[in-house]
Amino acid sequence: MQDIIDRFISYVTIDTESNPDSETTPSTEKQWDLANKLVEELKTIGMQDVTIDDKAYIMATLPSNVEHEVPVIGFISHFDTSPDFCGANVKPQIIKDYDGKDIVLNAEKNIVLSPSYFKDLLQYKGQTLITTDGTTLLGADDKAGITEIVTAMEFLINNPEIKHGKIRIGFTPDEEIGRGAHHFDVEKFGAQWAYTMDGSQVGELEYENFNAAGAKITFKGKSVHPGYAKGKMINSMLIANDFINELPSGETPEETKGYEGFFHVHHFNGSIEETVVELIIRDHNSKKFEKRKEKIQKIASKINKKFSKQFGEDIVIAEIKDQYYNMKEKVLPVKYIVAIAEKAMKELNIKPIIKPIRGGTDGSQLSYKGLPCPNIFAGGHNFHGKYEYVPVESMQKAVEVIVKIAELTALPHFGLEAPKKEK
Numbered sequence: 001m002q003d004i005i006d007r008f009i010s011y012v013t014i015d016t017e018s019n020p021d022s023e024t025t026p027s028t029e030k031q032w033d034l035a036n037k038l039v040e041e042l043k044t045i046g047m048q049d050v051t052i053d054d055k056a057y058i059m060a061t062l063p064s065n066v067e068h069e070v071p072v073i074g075f076i077s078h079f080d081t082s083p084d085f086c087g088a089n090v091k092p093q094i095i096k097d098y099d100g101k102d103i104v105l106n107a108e109k110n111i112v113l114s115p116s117y118f119k120d121l122l123q124y125k126g127q128t129l130i131t132t133d134g135t136t137l138l139g140a141d142d143k144a145g146i147t148e149i150v151t152a153m154e155f156l157i158n159n160p161e162i163k164h165g166k167i168r169i170g171f172t173p174d175e176e177i178g179r180g181a182h183h184f185d186v187e188k189f190g191a192q193w194a195y196t197m198d199g200s201q202v203g204e205l206e207y208e209n210f211n212a213a214g215a216k217i218t219f220k221g222k223s224v225h226p227g228y229a230k231g232k233m234i235n236s237m238l239i240a241n242d243f244i245n246e247l248p249s250g251e252t253p254e255e256t257k258g259y260e261g262f263f264h265v266h267h268f269n270g271s272i273e274e275t276v277v278e279l280i281i282r283d284h285n286s287k288k289f290e291k292r293k294e295k296i297q298k299i300a301s302k303i304n305k306k307f308s309k310q311f312g313e314d315i316v317i318a319e320i321k322d323q324y325y326n327m328k329e330k331v332l333p334v335k336y337i338v339a340i341a342e343k344a345m346k347e348l349n350i351k352p353i354i355k356p357i358r359g360g361t362d363g364s365q366l367s368y369k370g371l372p373c374p375n376i377f378a379g380g381h382n383f384h385g386k387y388e389y390v391p392v393e394s395m396q397k398a399v400e401v402i403v404k405i406a407e408l409t410a411l412p413h414f415g416l417e418a419p420k421k422e423k
């Protein structure tokens with residue numbers, strides 16, 4: 001277990017925060033620090049074809065050790081950390097044999113990781129936790145995933161009696177700013193399917209995510225001296241307000257769960273002359289997703305109609321851009337790739353937790369680029385903030401899942417009951 005701890009700490013102590021305002025890839029120079037280290041490490045443990053391209057995408061191969069034909073599978077994670085919280089000077093703390101009580105992360109600043117608030121902690125009583133010192137995030141998202149993949153590859157290299165096909169691994173920059181898959185060369189990767197190791201608690205297995213779009217809505221106005229404004233002034237902020245009120249009630253992130261979609265207004269910036277409202281649209285169901293986008297346009301044209309005489313031109317302009325789609329559509333035709341992961345977990349006495357993601361993963365974009373890619377737990381909790389922690393035992397389990405998936409894939413029918421017919 002010490003190997004995993006040491007490896008993980010060697011990654012999280014390197015700052016790799018990404019930056020959404022940057023145009024380059026990787027978005028921050030410092031991501032190269034860990035990327036270059038990973039390349040060296042992959043070579044050292046004996047991986048083949050270790051490559052890094054000019055955008056810091058890392059790929060490597062573990063060759064097959066069986067004679068027969070086995071599909072090439074992949075494991076993927078990202079090495080950047082979220083710009084939502086400080087990722088520099090991470091000082092991990094190791095709590096051995098966790099007693100189920102409050103963990104003082106930082107006595108000076110009175111920052112406490114408490115199971116009375118974070119109830120998940122209680123399931124890790126007796127385990128070894130890695131936490132922050134209360135001033136940074138930890139970076140288990142997704143350096144836990146990288147730790148697990150490297151450790152699993154090293155284990156397979158050192159235990160050649162475990163039979164497996166060719167395995168490709170991929171580490172990406174800039175996942176946290178939604179670009180991890182953008183420059184991922186699916187053809188070069190050359191796997192039939194892959195798994196992102198980027199979920200949270202032990203057992204998580206996800207192959208459904210939101211369909212997602214972002215909308216930027218611009219409202220025009222006319223500024224006139226308030227004393228002489230009757231019938232003349234058009235206050236764009238008030239029109240924007242009307243627009244928001246026209247959105248269906250009860251369909252916000254804070255009022256929805258499970259498969260329920262939403263509209264989420266996340267930005268409002270206005271003056272009399274111009275107001276810009278930004279919102280995101282999310283729905284698992286692609287038909288409902290299209291309906292939601294239509295709804296935005298319908299409200300816009302209703303308001304445009306109302307003001308067409310007075311304003312002369314469209315007073316509302318709604319620009320909607322699709323961001324990503326539900327990977328389910330790409331995974332269902334090859335559902336056995338989920339069944340393999342499920343079977344791997346069950347064989348390891350891990351209860352699979354299969355649920356829709358209320359967000360997206362790199363895997364959703366990769367699935368649409370031709371690499372079906374469900375998401376598997378990496379073990380961490382409370383991502384993107386100072387309360388982030390990861391139980392070492394969970395990372396160990398993720399390593400075992402990777403090894404087991406590799407094993408199953410080399411068996412007849414992937415170790416599944418009956419050959420799965422593709423639809």
Ligand SMILES: [Zn+2]
Pocket residue numbers: 078141142175198
């Ligand atoms: Zn992540």
